[in-house]
Amino acid sequence: MSIRVRLTLWYGTALAIILVIFAGIIYFVMAQALHDRVDAALQDAAQVAIRSLEDRFGPFLIFEDLSRDFPELALVDKFFQIFGPTGQVTIQSANIKSREIPLSQTAFQAALKGQATFESIRLRESIPFRLLSVPIRYRGRLVNILRVGTSLQPIEDTLHRLLLTLVIASPIAVIVSLLGGWFLAGRALCPVDAITLAAQRIATGDLTQRITAPTSSDEIGRLASTFNDMIARLETLFRQIRQFSADASHELRTPLTITKGETELALRRPRQVEDYRSVLESNLEEIDRMSRIVDELLFLSRADLGEIKLHWGPVQLDEVLAHIQQQVTVLGQDRGIQATLTDVTPTTVYGDELRLRELLLNLVDNAVKYSHPGDTIELSLNHMGAYARLQVIDHGIGIAPEEQPRIFDRFYRADAARAHANKGTGLGLAICKWIVEAHRGAIHVHSTLNAGSCFTVLLPLSSPS
Amino acid sequence: MRILVIDDEPKVASFIRRALEEENYAVDVASDGQSGLDFAKSVNYDLIVLDLMLPQLPGMAVLQQLRAARIHTPLLILTARAELDQRVRGLDAGADDYLTKPFAIEELLARARALLRRGSGSSTEILQVEDLVINTATHEVTRGGQRIELTSKEYALLEYLMRNAGRVLTRPMIIEHVWDLDFDTFTNVIDVYISYLRNKIDRGRDRSLIQTVRGSGYMIRAEE
Numbered sequence: 292m293s294i295r296v297r298l299t300l301w302y303g304t305a306l307a308i309i310l311v312i313f314a315g316i317i318y319f320v321m322a323q324a325l326h327d328r329v330d331a332a333l334q335d336a337a338q339v340a341i342r343s344l345e346d347r348f349g350p351f352l353i354f355e356d357l358s359r360d361f362p363e364l365a366l367v368d369k370f371f372q373i374f375g376p377t378g379q380v381t382i383q384s385a386n387i388k389s390r391e392i393p394l395s396q397t398a399f400q401a402a403l404k405g406q407a408t409f410e411s412i413r414l415r416e417s418i419p420f421r422l423l424s425v426p427i428r429y430r431g432r433l434v435n436i437l438r439v440g441t442s443l444q445p446i447e448d449t450l451h452r453l454l455l456t457l458v459i460a461s462p463i464a465v466i467v468s469l470l471g472g473w474f475l476a477g478r479a480l481c482p483v484d485a486i487t488l489a490a491q492r493i494a495t496g497d498l499t500q501r502i503t504a505p506t507s508s509d510e511i512g513r514l515a516s517t518f519n520d521m522i523a524r525l526e527t528l529f530r531q532i533r534q535f536s537a538d539a540s541h542e543l544r545t546p547l548t549i550t551k552g553e554t555e556l557a558l559r560r561p562r563q564v565e566d567y568r569s570v571l572e573s574n575l576e577e578i579d580r581m582s583r584i585v586d587e588l589l590f591l592s593r594a595d596l597g598e599i600k601l602h603w604g605p606v607q608l609d610e611v612l613a614h615i616q617q618q619v620t621v622l623g624q625d626r627g628i629q630a631t632l633t634d635v636t637p638t639t640v641y642g643d644e645l646r647l648r649e650l651l652l653n654l655v656d657n658a659v660k661y662s663h664p665g666d667t668i669e670l671s672l673n674h675m676g677a678y679a680r681l682q683v684i685d686h687g688i689g690i691a692p693e694e695q696p697r698i699f700d701r702f703y704r705a706d707a708a709r710a711h712a713n714k715g716t717g718l719g720l721a722i723c724k725w726i727v728e729a730h731r732g733a734i735h736v737h738s739t740l741n742a743g744s745c746f747t748v749l750l751p752l753s754s755p756s
Numbered sequence: 757m758r759i760l761v762i763d764d765e766p767k768v769a770s771f772i773r774r775a776l777e778e779e780n781y782a783v784d785v786a787s788d789g790q791s792g793l794d795f796a797k798s799v800n801y802d803l804i805v806l807d808l809m810l811p812q813l814p815g816m817a818v819l820q821q822l823r824a825a826r827i828h829t830p831l832l833i834l835t836a837r838a839e840l841d842q843r844v845r846g847l848d849a850g851a852d853d854y855l856t857k858p859f860a861i862e863e864l865l866a867r868a869r870a871l872l873r874r875g876s877g878s879s880t881e882i883l884q885v886e887d888l889v890i891n892t893a894t895h896e897v898t899r900g901g902q903r904i905e906l907t908s909k910e911y912a913l914l915e916y917l918m919r920n921a922g923r924v925l926t927r928p929m930i931i932e933h934v935w936d937l938d939f940d941t942f943t944n945v946i947d948v949y950i951s952y953l954r955n956k957i958d959r960g961r962d963r964s965l966i967q968t969v970r971g972s973g974y975m976i977r978a979e980e
Contacts, residue, residue: 544836545765548858552771555861559778573767 294483295476302472307465314457321453325446326421330409333423336369337407337439341427344437374436381435394424394436402426402436411443419443482511486518498526535592538702542584542717546577580716587718591701594725601643601729608638608647608679608750612672615651619659619668626664630655634671638679640750642730647750650726651681653719654746658685660715661744678732678749686743695736699724723748757872757916758782758799758933762792762818763807763834768857772805775861776868780895780912782936789813796822800932801829803871805864808835808846816849823850830871834859869893876919883918886978888957888965890918897957904956909934913949914957917966917976926973950974 372383378394398408402424410422420440427435482502489502501522502515550573557570593599612635619630640647658668662685669684690698694705702717727734730750738744759781763769766787773783784799786792789810796804796818804822808815819831833846833854843854852874853867869881869892881893887900895911897904906914912934917925927946935945950966958964965976 541836544857545768548836549765549767549771551858552768552775552861556771556775556778559775559861577767 295473295480298476298480299469299472302476303465303469306468307461310461310464314461318450318454318457322446322450325449326443329421329441329443329446330423333369333409333421333439333441337423337425337437340371340439341425341437344427369439369441372438372440374438376433376435378436392420392422392438392440394438398422398424398438399436403433405433419447479511482515486515489518489522493522498522498529531595535588535701539584539588542702543581546581546584550574550577584716584718587716587722590722591718591725594729599729601646603641603643605639606642606644606647608640608672608681609635611644611648611651612670612681615648615655616670618652619655619670622656622659623662623668626659626662628659628662628664628666628668630668630670632671633669634673636673638672638674638752640679640730640752642750646726646729650723650748651683653723654683654748657715657719658683658687658744658746661685661687661689663687674752675749677752679752681748681750682745684743684745689740689742689744690736690738691740692738695738698736699734757802757912757919758784758936759803759805759868760784760786760792760795760799760801760829761805762786762789762795762810762815763805764788764810765807768807771861772864775865778908779865779868780908780915781868782912782934784936789815789818793818793821796827796829797825800929802875802933803868804829804831805868806831806833806851808833808842816845819846819849819851830875832864832867832871866893872919878919883915883921885918885921885965885976886963888918888976890915899957899961906953906956909949910952910956913946914953914976917974920975922975922977924969924972924975930973 370383372392373381374394375381378399380393392412392414395408395410395412398410401408403426405426405428407423407425410424411419412422413419419442421443422438422440424436424438426433427437486502489500492500501519553570553573557567590599612632616630616632619628623629655668655670662668666686669682671680671682671684673680690705694703697703698705699720701721704715704717724734727748727750732748732750734746734748736744736746757780759776761769761772761776761783763772763785764787769785769787773785776783784795784801786795790813792804792806792810793813795801806815806818810818815833815835819833822829822831828850830852831850833843833851834857835842835846835854836857843856846854852871855864855867873881873892881891883890883892888897889899890897890911892915895906897906897911897914913930916930916933930946950968954964954966958966963978965978967975967977969975
């Protein structure tokens with residue numbers, strides 16, 4: 292059952308229950324009020340009659356004069372009866388006509404005790420009457436019983452009409468409100484249908500879809516905008532993943548092409564042992580390159596997912612730098628490349644020592660890779676405002692100005708670096724950038740083609756807390 | 757048959773060169789787009805193998821500039837991208853075929869043969885002049901059903917003559933198509949190789965197929 296139908300039914304049922312209760316209350320209050328008014332009127336009439344009777348005739352009535360002197364006894368809507376002390380009718384108003392309404396036993400007994408009695412009766416023609424019997428006493432003795440009566444027919448008619456009105460009007464009200472509820476629920480839920488349609492289109496793979504629901508600030512509007520935000524994030528994420536896997540497969544394809552090609556070529560015909568050896572050595576190089584790509588890819592994808600946790604602590608940067616200098620001696624041994632420490636200020640920053648080492652190692656590895664044989668790499672550490680400033684300067688091949696903004700992108704390799712025999716994975720600087728940003732620092736490069744590059748890393752001096 | 761390989765990845769270029777050389781093709785390698793374009797403009801190659809991902813000048817630009825310069829050498833593109841639009845764009849820009857990296861060596865060689873065949877207007881791997889038959893796939897040479905063993909250079913020279921049977925080939929043409937850039941053009945190596953071929957193919961036969969065209973060069977054809 293759709294929400295629209297359910298909402299409408301709930302709404303209709305609630306309204307029906309309310310209407311029934313409301314109608315019941317109206318009916319009973321109305322009936323009560325009308326009856327009370329009849330009783331009050333009967334009482335008034337009885338009192339007036341008794342007072343008049345007592346004023347004029349004393350406790351003993353002269354019945355013959357009564358009807359003559361009291362035309363009000365012949366009122367249209369009320370009739371009077373006066374009973375003797377034994378309960379027999381002695382006089383009655385003309386409008387009672389020939390109908391005999393005897394005094395009931397209950398009323399007579401009450402009158403003997405001096406109490407007035409209200410009674411409702413229904414005559415043979417089923418005309419309802421309301422009767423009030425009041426005892427008239429003189430010196431403790433019952434002398435007469437005055438009865439005032441009136442027809443309840445007008446009240447019954449009124450109540451009947453009221454009931455009829457309620458019984459007919461209530462279902463109409465319920466039906467109208469059901470239709471209104473159906474329409475309103477449909478209107479309110481219309482954006483939900485739009486959201487569903489959009490979600491279905493998105494489910495088929497079209498992440499460019501957006502919900503064009505009204506941008507109101509109600510629940511539906513919020514749902515729609517939340518939904519749109521979510522899709523936008525998904526779209527970005529999917530694009531990144533697609534780009535990433537395309538780049539990754541592309542990067543892996545080159546070493547795969549080499550290993551496959553060289554191996555197939557070697558197997559085409561019998562070769563010298565040295566030929567096999569050189570193929571295996573080359574393949575090993577490519578396998579190392581692939582495993583480095585895979586490792587670095589894994590690191591970056593885990594970093595994207597926030598799965599890389601930094602182990603924060605104080606890091607003595609000058610010590611790290613001294614250690615890195617020794618590493619350069621090893622890395623640059625083959626080509627006579629040295630590193631010198633210029634301007635080292637003892638500095639402690641708050642960070643993950645292992646990651647910061649990795650960062651510096653990546654930077655000096657690049658510096659060594661793209662330096663000319665016999666070059667010197669300069670390392671420096673000093674303060675700049677609230678930051679520690681690390682610099683790695685080489686005098687190697689440099690980076691063209693138009694390529695400098697992109698070198699921190701994943702898999703981006705400058706043309707000069709591409710042509711360089713000793714190729715990297717294209718991920719080293721992306722990892723550097725991630726590490727620096729995870730430390731709330733910044734990394735940038737100044738470089739001149741064929742003159743060298745200067746990588747600057749800024750790390751905040753204060754602890755993150 | 758002389759082939760230009762344009763690929764910036766030295767190892768890839770190197771194994772492609774070795775594979776092609778083992779098939780007796782003369783091979784030159786260019787490691788970037790610009791030098792590849794210069795090579796292709798200065799030498800009349802029979803086939804160009806072009807990687808699309810190149811520094812400086814992208815492969816697609818090399819292809820477009822080649823075709824714009826009315827150089828219609830058969831061209832095989834290599835791409836790491838298997839995406840359809842890359843291949844379609846390459847073929848639309850005038851490439852004759854494509855291979856996606858990583859590829860099988862045998863497939864590269866088969867496609868190279870097919871493109872060379874197309875370049876010489878032949879439709880099979882078998883070339884025949886009278887009773888001399890060579891198979892360009894297996895490099896098998898027979899005359900009158902008798903198998904003839906040739907060295908790789910001899911074979912390359914013979915294949916070039918056979919592909920152009922009936923046409924006079926000048927020494928510079930032969931140099932250009934059978935030897936690569938390292939070759940010193942001032943030696944009489946062509947005449948030497950022609951005589952080797954004659955020894956193996958024509959000696960002791962009734963009809964000589966390899967003919968000297970005085971003052972211009974050589975040709976292979978059935979004697980009238």
